[in-house]
Amino acid sequence: MKLIAKKAILPLIAFGLALFVGGLVIGFTDSRVLSKIGSPISFLKIFASTVGNAYLALFQGAIYDPNLVEGHSFLTGFYPLSQTVVNAAPLMLCGLSVAIAFKAGLFNIGAQGQFIFGAIGASYVGFHYELPIFLHVVVAITAAIILSALWGGFVGLLKAKTGAHEVIVTIMLNYIAANFLLWILGTSTFLRPGRLDPLAPPVKDTARLPRLFGDNYSVNVGIFISIVVAFLFWLLLNRSTWGFKTRAVGANSSAARTAGISVQRITIGTMLIAGGLSGLAGAIHVLGFQYELTSDTAGSFGFDAITVALLGRGGPVGVVLASLLFAGLRVGGTTMQANVQVPVEIVLVIQALVVLFIAAPGLITRYIKIKNLESGQEMASKGWNG
Amino acid sequence: MKNTFRVVAALAAATLIVGVTTMPAATAAVKTKACLALDTGGVDDKSFNASSWAGAVKVKSSSISVEYLPAASSADFAGNIKKFVDNKCTIIIGVGFAISGAIITSAKANPGISYAVVDDGAYDCNADYSVCNPVANVKGLTFAxxxxxxxxxxxxxxxxxxxxxxxxxxxxxxxxxxxxxxxxxxxxxxxxxxxxxxxxxxxxxxxxxxxxxxxxxxxxxxxxxxxxxxxxxxxxxxxxxxxxxxxxxxxxxxxxxxxxxxxxxxxxxxxxxxxxxxxxxxGLGEAVGSVITDVSKGKFTNTSYVGTLANKGTKIAxxxxxxxxxxxxxxxxxxxxxxxxxxxxxxxxx
Incomplete structure (x- = not known):
């Protein structure tokens, strides 16, 4: 417990600081606030109320909104939390995908492309085949994992056999995946009958992930799958020979090679798993939330995942919490704009600030002494020439 | 340094709490609340999102308020529309044919709210689009x-x-x-x-x-x-x-x-x-503006609007x-x- 608290203190301070700076941005970019700049008292008053209400709306949009209750059970107010959790699940899996590559000293920028292939696989099985209720989900998810694992494993193969840098390769493969998706949505197999725009048919009811609390809340079993996967991630890395080897390669691949570990095999294996994890995310998004494949299905999950993995410091618990935080910010941002007209883009500023303070721990530790702070020396990734 | 930080943190927290409690009273009763659920691309896309929003802003008045929500991807459509429903919008306008399906789903669940879709006839169709029917509270805004x-x-x-x-x-x-x-x-x-x-x-x-x-x-x-x-x-x-x-x-x-x-x-x-x-x-903006004014005057109908040369909904410069x-x-x-x-x-x- 103490260990977790120690690990959490830096991210928490970073988040607090990000909210503080974000608050300044909200205040100083609001025309209503700036119009009062002449009189200090009313300026401060409106500044505080603008920022306070923006963050209140952010909270209401991400966790609990009493305005939704009105005549219903108080539980109705948890609708935003359900949205947060639904969005967190794919982010979590993509984050784990990036994190597992970190452990082997690899930088997986390709979660976006792997997500796309997972989404394609899940969508195709979901709308094309007629299968019994439980089996359909399993087959769709399996198809997604296989497709995306191959897509990710291909990168590992290139890296292992030819030394092609995985950063370049994954970035380029993201473009190929995105354009492949656009193309395949235009083919007669994926085009929804009667439509001309890139939109696949909806996945059949039997392939949809069951919802946990009835039709009004979109939260589904996807979150359980994600958390179980996060646990397996920990088990694999810390309680298996393969995980030990992976960490050894990540720490120092030359030493690992000298010790008789096949770096090539670990590289390929890690990228296979990384691909599969992102693909599972795509499947959960399509089968659990969107129910149809569109050209922008992947949103920015694959890219946000890099941030999530960094913020979570590459560990499963960290990634789970970081993805919940990011999903909450994103979902809450909509309410912030709808309720108090503070642009949802502010959320991106806050997210970026969190990363800035995390990635540069010196910024914080230089000014704030934290007792027993676990030093930021444990590198999440070895970067470019690792 | 440590103390400075504590003071700043305490101040910030206090400011926020004071801020929330001194929340300004709600603005004078607005009769019509027009809400635009935008397509992806953002409000500054110099294209149909921007034109539609500009049209809405133009008819803003003491009795008409306008607001919008951007969409990062098509997965946001349903959530944005639900937000508007929760916020008691009088009319919800979906911008772009891609959002049409989400608008129709929401419209059928909330018959008391008026809806419009820009660039789509907004018909409720069956799975293979062979049968399409108009929805009582949805107006399609299309352009010839x-x-x-x-x-x-x-x-x-x-x-x-x-x-x-x-x-x-x-x-x-x-x-x-x-x-x-x-x-x-x-x-x-x-x-x-x-x-x-x-x-x-x-x-x-x-x-x-x-x-x-x-x-x-x-x-x-x-x-x-x-x-x-x-x-x-x-x-x-x-x-x-x-x-x-x-x-x-x-x-x-x-x-x-x-x-x-x-x-x-x-x-x-x-x-x-x-x-x-x-x-x-x-004439995207004009169409959006006119449907909002219709709602504010209680004259909303679900009859599709088609912009033509005749009604100047389309023209050459x-x-x-x-x-x-x-x-x-x-x-x-x-x-x-x-x-x-x-x-x-x-x-x-x-």
Whole structure:
């Protein structure tokens, strides 16, 4: 417990600081606030109320909104939390995908492309085949994992056999995946009958992930799958020979090679798993939330995942919490704009600030002494020439 | 340093709490709350999101409030609309045909709220779109832009020295192809009347030249150059912001002129004014504005709005700086043709 608290203190301070700076941005970019700049008292008053209400709306949009209750059970107010959790699940899996590559000293920028292939696989099985209720989900998810694992494993193969840098390769493969998706949505197999725009048919009811609390809340079993996967991630890395080897390669691949570990095999294996994890995310998004494949299905999950993995410091618990935080910010941002007209883009500023303070721990530790702070020396990734 | 930090943190927290508790009283009773659920691309897309929002802002008044939510991807549509329902919007307007499905689902669940969809008829269709019915509280806002594009095609044919004009689209959506189709029909009409044989590149009546999306500037530029090499001296890009590439190319090559679409390019893309022959305008903003005012006056109906030459929902812009290069005979004929389209004497297919 103490260990977790120690690990959490830096991210928490970073988040607090990000909210503080974000608050300044909200205040100083609001025309209503700036119009009062002449009189200090009313300026401060409106500044505080603008920022306070923006963050209140952010909270209401991400966790609990009493305005939704009105005549219903108080539980109705948890609708935003359900949205947060639904969005967190794919982010979590993509984050784990990036994190597992970190452990082997690899930088997986390709979660976006792997997500796309997972989404394609899940969508195709979901709308094309007629299968019994439980089996359909399993087959769709399996198809997604296989497709995306191959897509990710291909990168590992290139890296292992030819030394092609995985950063370049994954970035380029993201473009190929995105354009492949656009193309395949235009083919007669994926085009929804009667439509001309890139939109696949909806996945059949039997392939949809069951919802946990009835039709009004979109939260589904996807979150359980994600958390179980996060646990397996920990088990694999810390309680298996393969995980030990992976960490050894990540720490120092030359030493690992000298010790008789096949770096090539670990590289390929890690990228296979990384691909599969992102693909599972795509499947959960399509089968659990969107129910149809569109050209922008992947949103920015694959890219946000890099941030999530960094913020979570590459560990499963960290990634789970970081993805919940990011999903909450994103979902809450909509309410912030709808309720108090503070642009949802502010959320991106806050997210970026969190990363800035995390990635540069010196910024914080230089000014704030934290007792027993676990030093930021444990590198999440070895970067470019690792 | 540590103490300073604590003081700052405490101050910030206190400010927030004070801020929330001194929440200003709600603004004076607004009767109509118009809420726009935008398509992806953002509110500043210089295209249909921007035009629709501008139209809403224009009718804002003491009794009408307007707000919007952007969408990062199509997965946001349903959530944004639900947010508006929770916030008790009087009318919810979905921008773009892609959001139509989400609007209809929400409309059927909330019969007390009025809805509108920009660029879609907003019909409730079955799985394979063979049966479509109107929904009682949803109004579709569509545009017969082929009518104005017909005029643009006629102007292009009359202006062309090489006898070759061109068009290309962003993607083969009906809202794009209707421009291209009208354009070709206008050229064909010119050929019939004048016994000429002006050729249209990029649209053969069924298929045409498409970029694939609305963001690939490289391909848009390459396509424009290819058209010029094939001899085209008028190009009409129907691809949102990509039109800028074509206009820029016209300026550097001096071999072609550009026909702008959606807005009057002379106003919205003034830096290209020297090469803009005309613009095929689509009155998105006016349509959005009028549906909001209808709601505020209690006159909302679900009858689809179709912008035509007759109701000025679509039109071509004046020739501005190039007016001298368009023969006055052609200018007069265009006016006569417009009257014929309005009266139904000339029929333009989408």
């Amino acid at each position: 832009t082929q009518e104005a594009a017909f005029l643009a095609g006629y102007v292009a044919a009359g202006y062309s020295k090489t006898g070759i004009v061109a068009t290309y689209g962003g993607a083969p959506y009906p809202t794009v192809t209707c421009f291209m189709s009208g354009y070709k029909q206008g050229v064909d009409y010119f050929n019939t009347v004048k016994k000429k044989s002006v050729k249209v590149l990029g649209w053969d009546g069924k298929n045409g030249e498409f970029i694939g999306d609305f963001g690939n500037t490289t391909k848009a530029l390459a396509t424009s150059k290819a058209f010029e090499q094939a001899g085209a001296d008028v190009i009409m890009p129907v691809a949102g912001g990509l039109a800028a590439q074509t206009a820029q190319n016209s300026m550097t090559s001096k071999k072609s002129v550009t026909i702008w679409v959606d807005t009057d390019g002379y106003v919205s893309a003034n830096q290209y004014k020297s090469v803009l022959l005309t613009s095929v305008m689509k 004046t020739y501005h700086d190039l007016a001298k290069k368009v023969p006055s005979k052609i200018q007069n004929e265009v006016r006569a043709i417009a009257a014929d389209i309005v009266s139904g004497k000339i029929k333009v297919k989408p």
